Amino acid sequence: xxxxxxxxxxxxxxxxxxxxxxxxxxxxxxxxxxxxxxxxxxxxxxxxxxxxxxxxxxxxxxxxxxxxxxxxxxxxxxxxxxxxxxxxxxxxxxxxxxxxxxxxxxxxxxxxxxxxxxxxxxxxxxxxxxxxxxxxxxxxxxxxxxxxxxxxxxxxxxxxxxxxxxxxxxxxxxxxxxxxxxxxxxxxxxxxxxxxxxxxxxxxxxxxxxxxxxxxxxxxxxxxxxxxxxxxxxxxxxxxxxxxxxxxxxxxxxxxxxxxxxxxxxxxxxxxxxxxxxxxxxxxxxxxxxxxxxxxxxxxxxxxxxxxxxxxxxxxxxxxxxxxxxxxxxxxxxxxxxxxxxxxxxxxxxxxxxxxxxxxxxxxxxxxxxxxxxxxxxxxxxxxxxxxxxxxxxxxxxxxxxxxxxxxxxxxxxxxxxxxxxxxxxxxxxxxxxxxxxxxxxxxxxxxx
Amino acid sequence: xxxxxxxxxxxxxxxxxxxxxxxxxxxxxxxxxxxxxxxxxxxxxxxxxxxxxxxxxxxxxxxxxxxxxxxxxxxxxxxxxxxxxxxxxxxxxxxxxxxxxxxxxxxxxxxxxxxxxxxxxxxxxxxxxxxxxxxxxxxxxxxxxxxxxxxxxxxxxxxxxxxxxxxxxxxxxxxxxxxxxxxxxxxxxxxxxxxxxxxxxxxxxxxxxxxxxxxxxxxxxxxxxxxxxxxxxxxxxxxxxxxxxxxxxxxxxxxxxxxxxxxxxxxxxxxxxxxxxxxxxxxxxxxxxxxxxxxxxxxxxxxxxxxxxxxxxxxxxxxxxxxxxxxxxxxxxxxxxxxxxxxxxxxxxxxxxxxxxxxxxxxxxxxxxxxxxxxxxxxxxxxxxxxxxxxxxxxxxxxxxxxxxxxxxxxxxxxxxxxxxxxxxxxxxxxxxxxxxxxxxxxxxxxxxxxxxxxxxxxxxxxxxxxxxxxxxxxxxxxxxxxxxxxx
Numbered sequence: 001x002x003x004x005x006x007x008x009x010x011x012x013x014x015x016x017x018x019x020x021x022x023x024x025x026x027x028x029x030x031x032x033x034x035x036x037x038x039x040x041x042x043x044x045x046x047x048x049x050x051x052x053x054x055x056x057x058x059x060x061x062x063x064x065x066x067x068x069x070x071x072x073x074x075x076x077x078x079x080x081x082x083x084x085x086x087x088x089x090x091x092x093x094x095x096x097x098x099x100x101x102x103x104x105x106x107x108x109x110x111x112x113x114x115x116x117x118x119x120x121x122x123x124x125x126x127x128x129x130x131x132x133x134x135x136x137x138x139x140x141x142x143x144x145x146x147x148x149x150x151x152x153x154x155x156x157x158x159x160x161x162x163x164x165x166x167x168x169x170x171x172x173x174x175x176x177x178x179x180x181x182x183x184x185x186x187x188x189x190x191x192x193x194x195x196x197x198x199x200x201x202x203x204x205x206x207x208x209x210x211x212x213x214x215x216x217x218x219x220x221x222x223x224x225x226x227x228x229x230x231x232x233x234x235x236x237x238x239x240x241x242x243x244x245x246x247x248x249x250x251x252x253x254x255x256x257x258x259x260x261x262x263x264x265x266x267x268x269x270x271x272x273x274x275x276x277x278x279x280x281x282x283x284x285x286x287x288x289x290x291x292x293x294x295x296x297x298x299x300x301x302x303x304x305x306x307x308x309x310x311x312x313x314x315x316x317x318x319x320x321x322x323x324x325x326x327x328x329x330x331x332x333x334x335x336x337x338x339x340x341x342x343x344x345x346x347x348x349x350x351x352x353x354x355x356x357x358x359x360x361x362x363x364x365x366x367x368x369x370x371x372x373x374x375x376x377x378x379x380x381x382x383x384x385x386x387x388x389x390x391x392x393x394x395x396x397x398x399x400x401x402x403x404x405x406x407x408x409x410x411x412x413x414x415x416x417x418x419x420x421x422x423x424x425x426x427x428x429x430x431x432x433x434x435x436x437x438x439x440x441x442x443x444x445x446x447x448x449x
Numbered sequence: 450x451x452x453x454x455x456x457x458x459x460x461x462x463x464x465x466x467x468x469x470x471x472x473x474x475x476x477x478x479x480x481x482x483x484x485x486x487x488x489x490x491x492x493x494x495x496x497x498x499x500x501x502x503x504x505x506x507x508x509x510x511x512x513x514x515x516x517x518x519x520x521x522x523x524x525x526x527x528x529x530x531x532x533x534x535x536x537x538x539x540x541x542x543x544x545x546x547x548x549x550x551x552x553x554x555x556x557x558x559x560x561x562x563x564x565x566x567x568x569x570x571x572x573x574x575x576x577x578x579x580x581x582x583x584x585x586x587x588x589x590x591x592x593x594x595x596x597x598x599x600x601x602x603x604x605x606x607x608x609x610x611x612x613x614x615x616x617x618x619x620x621x622x623x624x625x626x627x628x629x630x631x632x633x634x635x636x637x638x639x640x641x642x643x644x645x646x647x648x649x650x651x652x653x654x655x656x657x658x659x660x661x662x663x664x665x666x667x668x669x670x671x672x673x674x675x676x677x678x679x680x681x682x683x684x685x686x687x688x689x690x691x692x693x694x695x696x697x698x699x700x701x702x703x704x705x706x707x708x709x710x711x712x713x714x715x716x717x718x719x720x721x722x723x724x725x726x727x728x729x730x731x732x733x734x735x736x737x738x739x740x741x742x743x744x745x746x747x748x749x750x751x752x753x754x755x756x757x758x759x760x761x762x763x764x765x766x767x768x769x770x771x772x773x774x775x776x777x778x779x780x781x782x783x784x785x786x787x788x789x790x791x792x793x794x795x796x797x798x799x800x801x802x803x804x805x806x807x808x809x810x811x812x813x814x815x816x817x818x819x820x821x822x823x824x825x826x827x828x829x830x831x832x833x834x835x836x837x838x839x840x841x842x843x844x845x846x847x848x849x850x851x852x853x854x855x856x857x858x859x860x861x862x863x864x865x866x867x868x869x870x871x872x873x874x875x876x877x878x879x880x881x882x883x884x885x886x887x888x889x890x891x892x893x894x895x896x897x898x899x900x901x902x903x904x905x906x907x908x909x910x911x912x913x914x915x916x917x918x919x920x921x922x923x924x925x926x927x928x929x930x931x932x933x934x935x936x937x
Contacts, residue, residue: 003797005533007882008804016811016883028806028827029705031674036711042704043575045568047794050537057788061546063561065554068545077775078551084469086502088543090509098518098534100526101731103862105921106914107854109455110516111730114509117458120931124495130930136587136733139775147631167775174749174771178598178632220489249481251489273542274562275552275776276587277733289928295731300924302917307454312924319865323626323636330624331588331721335729342509345458348499351469353491357481358471365476382485399555411553434475 004050067272067408071436073366075386075427076216076411077138077165077264078272081245082355082431084346087269091339101295101331105310112309115297115334118341125247125352126261127254128283132294134337135280135329138264139168142210142241143175144282144293144327145260149208149237150181151326152291157182157205161193163215164241166416172210181207191219191379191388199229202236208260210239213253214246217413217425218363218386219379223256231257243267244281246384248356260284269343270336279336289313293327358430359385362437366428369441375448378423386427388413388420391448395424401447407440455515455915458498458508459932468502496934515915516730517859523885525812527831527862527874528622528670530700530722535792538725538785547784552776556761562780563760566753569787570737576790576798577696577716578709579739583748585778589697590624592717592736593664597632598770599715599740599747600662600691606747606768609689612661616685618647620671620866625664625695634661641868645671645824652684660690667711668698670866670874671824672809672831682712691715691744699723700878701806701829704799714741724786735782749773804879805830808886812877815890819897823869831876833869844900844907846871851918852899852910856892 017023029037048056072080091097095110102108102115115133122131135141146158158176160169162185169185176183184201187194193211202209209230213221223240230238239260240253245267253261266278284292290313298312315321319330347355363385367377370389378388389410391398399409414421424444428437482490500508517524524531542548550559570582586592597615604612615629616637626636637655642648646669656663663685667675675681685692694713700723708716720726720735728734740748750769751762762777793801806829813822813832821835836846850860850873862874877886899907911917 003793003800005535005793005880006797006800006804007880008800008807012883013807016807020807020810020814025803025807028810028829031676031827032702032706033676033679035679036706038578038704038706038710042795042798044572044795044798045791047797048791050792053788053791054537054540057541057565057784058544058546060561060564061541061544063559063564064546064550065558066545066547067549067551072551074551074553076553078553080549080551082471086468086505086509089506090513092539093510093513094518094520095513095516096518096730097539097727098520098531099516099730100524100529100531100728100859102516103526104850104854104860105919106851106911106916107517107859108515108730109915110512110514113455113457113515114512114730116930116932120457120459121495121497123931124497133731136591137775140587140591165775167772170772171775174598174773175631177770178594178601180633220485224488247491248495249491251491252495271548272551273548274550274559274780275778276774277735277779277781278775279733289930296928296930298924299929300920302919304917306916308916308919310919310921310924312921312928312930315925319623321627322623323630325623325627325630328590328594328624328627328631329588330590331732331734333729333733334731335727336733338730342505345498345500345505345508346468346502347497348462348467348469349494349497350499351467351471352495352497355469355471358474360481361474361478362476364479364481382489396555403555403558408551408554408558430471433472437476 070406070408072408073410073426073428073440074408076425078275079267079427079429080272080431081267081429083269084343086346087339087342090342091335096338097335102311105308109308112297114338114341116299116309118337119297121341121344122281122283125244126283127252128261129286130289131281131283132292133297134332134334135282135294136333137276137278137280138241138262139171141262141280141282142168143171145239145262146172146208147179147327148260148288148291149239150179152288153207153235153237155205155207158208159184159186159198159201159206160210161186163188163193163217164210164212165216191217191381192221195225202229202233204233206233206236208237208239212241214243214384217379217388218383220382220384223253227257245356248352249360265340268340270339277333277336279333279340291326293329294332355430362430362432363387363428366426366437369437373441373445375445385429386425389424389426391422391424393448394422398444398447402443405443455511457932458500461500461504461508462498464499466499466501468500468505522857523881523889524859525861525875525877526859527876528697530876530878532725532878533880534725534727535789538788541788542781542784560760563753565787566783567755567760569783570753572790573718573737573739576703577739578707579716580742581745581748582737582739583752584737584783585749585774586736586738587774587779588732588734589717589719589736590628591773592738593624593628593695594631595749595773596693596715596717596738597628597662599744601632602747602770603744604661612659614659615661616655616663620669620868621664622670645673646675647681649677649680652681656684656688656690658688660685660688662691662693664693664695666695666698668701668829671833672828673824673826674829678711697722698830701802703802704795705802714744720782720786725789726782726785733779733782735779801879808877808879808881812875812886812890816893819894831874833872833874835869836871836873839900840871842900842904844904846873848907848910849896852896852907853892854911855913858889858892
């Protein structure tokens, strides 16, 4: 049986061997020492026909409870949003999805322009003038922000709020070991960063203060007050990890003195897909531009004076700077940045605001329904689209009941915050209907007792 | 082709146009400013474009027409393995049961996803000959860094805190030294010899009890197999160092040889190269790592495990270096790689390497007269020629690259590796037919002739691109990184 991805025929093979002047392909591998040659066939599953493989994988997919069949109130960093149909049609263009990084600009103007547009859109939402063409995801973007702050300030202490996504904090801890940085976690009070502790820990050795806006509990951190503290240390950088959808309605972090704004554009056109790939963004000030990780697309002109786009400021990057590079990053998430661009273009100026507000309206309705059932809502400050409720039973028990009723329940905060046992983090996005919310809250109430 | 300005989406924007359609507000409307201090309510709208749906689709279709993919034509970009990206992969990755599942769902409700991850791990263990795999790293460079962090944790656990050097060949990709720096290591360079291989004598000189690891690509970035790998492994292991395998070039040796059998302690793979996850214009990629038994306790957590047919995440790994990527890595790319491996099977994957190497040698032998070939032994999946002969006639490698565009061929990787003057790094891959290879040979020979007879046609290329050569110097000196609306 031939392989449909391999065009080699026996006669081609013979002609090519003749042309090279050898009699078999084995000669091309004769330089591999026999001690390290594999003298048996790889022990892998035998090949499967296209029809059978598709059937098998469709069955495997069917073993998963997917969010198109279940009604989901799970967020915690990954959200179930409306994805305009245009998005998948745009990213399914082979010229986009099969291409490499646009190293040859004359042949890749489409990709380069699309990334330039992405940079502009994220700049508009965050209010920051300098945006790169994407990073792996929101979590690794937080790590890169820490590295930049360390590199720029030459200081080695990093303060990160415990209201930042728990996994992002873990990534920061892992990376800090390589760069020998001291990471101090600032506790939370009433669902917000504990400003007293922040003030105590903040000192002249602090490279960065990292907070999330809205934070992991959905609460809107008082960036204005936090910035006032940070301003007392001249060099310390203010890093804000931000859900870009929320910035359709909330004041952008740039207005509160942020030096670096990072986050994930998964909310715009990227399905949850079990946590990845998503799409990190990195936005900062002009002052930090030459230390930014990843790729930039810049506008320029060709020899005839016509506008064109190129990868630029590449002297920061590993392929030129090698061990002195500001980051080791090679790939970005270009295709997902394109998906987010298409989604942001579809929403446009009004849509992004309408969608943000719709999330806030629905989440407030969910909160009100819980309050009507006397299920306590843990934090009372302003919030975006997530709330925390305190249950009388373990979250896993409640979620099993909800699953039987067709719901994917919220996130078990007790799994990462020991002080928040039996607390459920609940996301309500614009696609949850009143009926779904009503039923969901009722079912939580039924099992909670 | 007309070289004309293609508008930005912002320049197509007209107030009042829209291409979104959100669900209506079906709950009682509340005043959002009631609980929110006015200072946190955005005052100036984000200036996103306002376009209708046809306008949007024409815009992005127009952009795609100004781009070049593997279905557009030959893409022999060295070290990038630009092979055909099977379309079934895209169908599988879009099944709702895979694309619309949340990472924090109860593992009982995502058994199919975990099974794919687990079985992919098992397949990659066998292909690489490594003891255990973690799929977590987001891309190759993160896989490199993760491996070094594990090696560091291993040395630390043994009390070897003084090991602070990582050895990297002078032909290595720039990510190697950059990853070493971020893991807290100093980089020490080992030279290549006149055959393009690591100079073993120089390796003996640079190793010491400070050596934490050697980072090696095999075949190396010149497409040449490091024939003295066994001795190199002994030298590094002899001083207590570890061997890291950069899997960028695995496409050359599948089924022929395995990094685990060569003595490597840690390996990273690029699922987006060897295993057909598409490159996406720069990403997303996926960079799983494989390790020896000795390094396995340090793998990032969680790791997928199986017991009695039930799959779960193992977080209980006390010596783990921690998490390196949120959730479980780039699951969407695992699906594509898994689909590909299951399509090819053991014989198919060996054929992949066989034909990748045959195609590459065929090109090399048919170009070695017209172009300088610095290293003459058989190559593996790619090879490097030099434009030094052409340079003497005033035509640079960059000019050759631009001239290829006129023939609807994507240029090879240029000016890398750094140790070859005017380098052209060519990787045809196994999915290209002899006819395509012959067209490429003809194109390269034509350019060589043009260099002699009509160099201007090469120097002024590309003639058929949508823009002429771009001013990269000004772009870097006065960076314009976003669109600014002109004030009327």
